[in-house]
Amino acid sequence: MAQQQLAIGARHEVARRSPLQRVLGRDWLLSWLMVGPVVLIVLALLIYPFADAILLSFQDRFIGKAGTWIGLDNYVAFFNGVDSGFGKAFVVTFVFTAGAILGKFIVGMAMASVLNQEIPMRNIFRGIMFLPWAVPAVVSAYVWRFLFDTTGPINGMIAEYGWMDDYIYFFNDARIALPALILVTIWSGTPFWTMNFLAGMQAISKELYEAAEIDGADTIRRFWYITLPGLQSVIVVTAMLSTIWTSANLTQIFVLTGGGPNYATTTLPLYAYLTAIPGHRLGAGAAISMVIVPFYMILVYFLTRKMLRQEQES
Numbered sequence: 002m003a004q005q006q007l008a009i010g011a012r013h014e015v016a017r018r019s020p021l022q023r024v025l026g027r028d029w030l031l032s033w034l035m036v037g038p039v040v041l042i043v044l045a046l047l048i049y050p051f052a053d054a055i056l057l058s059f060q061d062r063f064i065g066k067a068g069t070w071i072g073l074d075n076y077v078a079f080f081n082g083v084d085s086g087f088g089k090a091f092v093v094t095f096v097f098t099a100g101a102i103l104g105k106f107i108v109g110m111a112m113a114s115v116l117n118q119e120i121p122m123r124n125i126f127r128g129i130m131f132l133p134w135a136v137p138a139v140v141s142a143y144v145w146r147f148l149f150d151t152t153g154p155i156n157g158m159i160a161e162y163g164w165m166d167d168y169i170y171f172f173n174d175a176r177i178a179l180p181a182l183i184l185v186t187i188w189s190g191t192p193f194w195t196m197n198f199l200a201g202m203q204a205i206s207k208e209l210y211e212a213a214e215i216d217g218a219d220t221i222r223r224f225w226y227i228t229l230p231g232l233q234s235v236i237v238v239t240a241m242l243s244t245i246w247t248s249a250n251l252t253q254i255f256v257l258t259g260g261g262p263n264y265a266t267t268t269l270p271l272y273a274y275l276t277a278i279p280g281h282r283l284g285a286g287a288a289i290s291m292v293i294v295p296f297y298m299i300l301v302y303f304l305t306r307k308m309l310r311q312e313q314e315s
Contacts, residue, residue, distance in 0.1 A: 054287045054291065057283060057284055057287040058290075059073070059075070059284070061075075062282075062283045064283060068283075075285050075287075076291075076292070078285070087272065089267070090269050093179065093265070093267055093268055094270075097183060098247050100179075100180075101243075101247045104187035105187055105194045106194060108187060109191050109194025110194070112130060113194075113198035114224070116130065127199075131192050131196070133188055133189050133190075133192050136189070139252055141189050141253070142253040142257050145188075146172070149257075155169070155171075156169060172266075173262055178258055178261070178262060178266050179265055179266050182254060186253065189253070190247065193243065194239055197239045201232045202228065210223055234307070238304065241304040241307070242304065245300055245301070249270055249297075251268075251270045251274065254267075254268060254271050255271060255274075272289055273286045273290045274286065
């Protein structure tokens with residue numbers, strides 16, 4: 002009887018609400034007052050600029066002049082090879098991202114494996130390991146630019162000890178510039194990988210290692226059959242996040258090489274910037290950026306699915 006009265010009362014309460022309250026909920030006004038500022042910020046800083054960039058990519062527009070609608074001509078110029086710099090920037094972006102991700106994985110896994118052991122002053126080493134992650138990108142870029150300069154410490158040691166007949170022109174030689182840039186990116190990004198791997202290793206039960214050791218498994222087998230499977234989810238999420246950040250890296254490349262020499266280190270984000278701002282071709286620069294967007298959307302989609310699945314399983 003009491004339940005029936007409650008049900009009748011609930012129906013009367015719903016009937017008394019206005020149509021707007023029925024659709025949005027009883028506290029819709031308070032909800033929108035709480036969420037409204039965030040929605041406005043997202044619209045102003047994300048949605049509007051993104052929509053404007055899409056429209057701009059279909060125009061032939063120069064800085065200080067009105068744009069002309071040209072449809073897909075900007076995109077056709079890229080994919081038909083009319084703009085040769087786009088194809089080269091695409092290859093550089095792939096090589097740069099793949100090399101940096103592979104290096105971060107190897108170094109990050111090695112450092113996490115060492116820091117996961119009971120070694121003297123382990124906490125101090127962990128703190129030192131996080132320093133590259135804490136240094137601003139501009140500061141680290143200028144430090145590495147000083148180290149790799151012809152008058153810097155590295156070339157100074159080469160001249161002092163006579164290791165080579167000439168200096169190494171790290172950022173002026175097209176054969177060396179990209180590997181040197183990858184090295185800088187690995188240095189600055191490895192702490193993120195190490196932190197995630199170390200947290201994942203500490204979550205693996207030590208009983209598994211003890212049982213494997215009793216069964217006669219050596220260190221390599223324990224790492225291969227226990228550590229790597231236990232870090233599978235961590236590796237996937239870390240790799241996706243780092244791929245997005247690395248491929249979109251602009252600050253360090255701009256400071257260290259500016260995309261040179263001869264576009265040897267020009268990635269797609271930097272090529273979009275050089276086309277739009279120094280090149281004054283805003284429409285073409287926006288089109289380059291729009292070409293990269295589907296790649297990021299795919300990564301974000303799979304990353305979100307992976308993280309939601311982990312929350313459901315936990």
